Amino acid sequence: MTDQSIGVLIVSHVPEIAAGLERLIREVAADVPLTIAGGTDDNGVGTSLTKIQAAIEANQADQLLAFYDLGSAKLNLELAQEFSDKTIHLYDVALIEGAYTASALLQADASLDMIEPQLADLKIK
Amino acid sequence: MTDQSIGVLIVSHVPEIAAGLERLIREVAADVPLTIAGGTDDNGVGTSLTKIQAAIEANQADQLLAFYDLGSAKLNLELAQEFSDKTIHLYDVALIEGAYTASALLQADASLDMIEPQLADLKIK
Amino acid sequence: MLTVENTLKWLALFNQAIQTNQAQLSALDTPIGDGDHGHNMARGMTAVTEVLADKAPTDVPAILKLTAMNLITKVGGAAGPLYGTAFLEMAKKSAETLEIAPLLSAGLAGVEKRGHATVGEKTLIDVWQPVIAQLEQGPLTAEAVTTAVEATAALRATKGRASYLGERSIGHVDPGAASSGYLFTTMLEAGINHD
């Protein structure tokens, strides 16, 4: 149903936000490869390069659309991007609204060319 | 430290997102009156007018800055707004980034006049 | 013309239709939404049915208001505040008239205000609007209702969850339009039509 080669990666400072957003998205995008990294290694508020790398590896897709909440998550995401073989597209958009939109569109078989203009409207960072 | 008459109200379709966002905000805005309404009455994915009204009442402030994730939360928020005596300002901005910004600024004693232009930059709905 | 009797009959038939077609309504909500519209409406109408069985109000405005409050608080999705507001506005209007066209028209105005939506956005409004237009001129037919429901397939959604899909929302019937289809076909079954 969806192009399994494109997946979604969610990075939040808080484990509950990442898990909750996955729950929200699963209702509209059951088949999209989606992995999350929330909080620090001990589930505190922050981000973890190790968790981000694990989420990248665990994702079945080899091309990822990545979303994050606050700036320091982006710093770690970009580090992970440099270390990874996968193609990671990083979007400076609203986390919840952006990840939801991209996932819903992927589920409906939209191409990256259709998704990116919609994400552009959500750019706030 | 903060103007206790202005509080923050968070409405999300998912209980975990609302609770996680409260956790994120508490790190930077310990003293801001902040209440949340997440999910349906049985903690499913959706929104509940009853939960929103309870969060409005539980908030110590009588002026609330309200943030939501998806459109159907806004429908319930506006109903709650009509039923409530409090002044509720509803912002069509990115949920996480908007509520975080407003709370951090309230904690730093910023006035509504200072907060609203910053929120305007986060408008995406 | 609404009476206590035909209003209660209408709501009972609408509840039955929703319960029977719950799976279909949720299936319509799957490709362009979150797949819960049937479940949401069934939860709301179960609550309405229970509360009406408990203490049946003896006037039309009270029945409509009780329906509204239960839909608002029990549905859990966008349909709750929307149908709830529709019944709330109909309840208010019913103090003034019991003719169906102006009542539904007041309800539609409530939906449009609540949803910040208008005709052509692929929502239940696209069924309410043609239904009311026909009722204002003469009797409504079940065929006209079905036609309006099916016509939503061609529309591109610009409100609600389906709007996130842009172009990809085209080709699917709107679930809220479908549940409103049942609202109007059961209204006809209850004998309520152009007066």
Place this chain on the structure above:
Amino acid sequence: MLTVENTLKWLALFNQAIQTNQAQLSALDTPIGDGDHGHNMARGMTAVTEVLADKAPTDVPAILKLTAMNLITKVGGAAGPLYGTAFLEMAKKSAETLEIAPLLSAGLAGVEKRGHATVGEKTLIDVWQPVIAQLEQGPLTAEAVTTAVEATAALRATKGRASYLGERSIGHVDPGAASSGYLFTTMLEAGINHD
């Protein structure tokens, strides 16, 4: 000029300074951030110290790289990727030269790239940049370091958590600038200065 000996001494002294001033660094992070900078840096430097005690590498590039990897993975806040990238770039550069000014300069370039930031944005960059400028011309003094740290109070933050506060970030010393202050005063204590 970095040697294995003075580099290890520098990192040990920096760790001590961070542990001693952990509460002060977190306090600086409270009005304009989330109050964890001291905790973050202490966690990172504890990991660095443990790993260096475990197996002390015998060349400067390896020490710097090990420091980088532990800061990147253990700090948990923005400071992790930033200090980590700084040490990683210094490690790379140290294959070429062991002079301190060009090493720190490579580190600063890494921080600027990683943080998409430049001088004047109220970050650690506002300490690194004047420190390097002075080292390029002659010996660095502890006073110059302190002056640079304190000068961040007057700046308005445009990067990191403090940037959310806009005008309200003015009047507070930047926590990352303060921890970098300790990095450079301990560097002097370890006997590392303009060659």
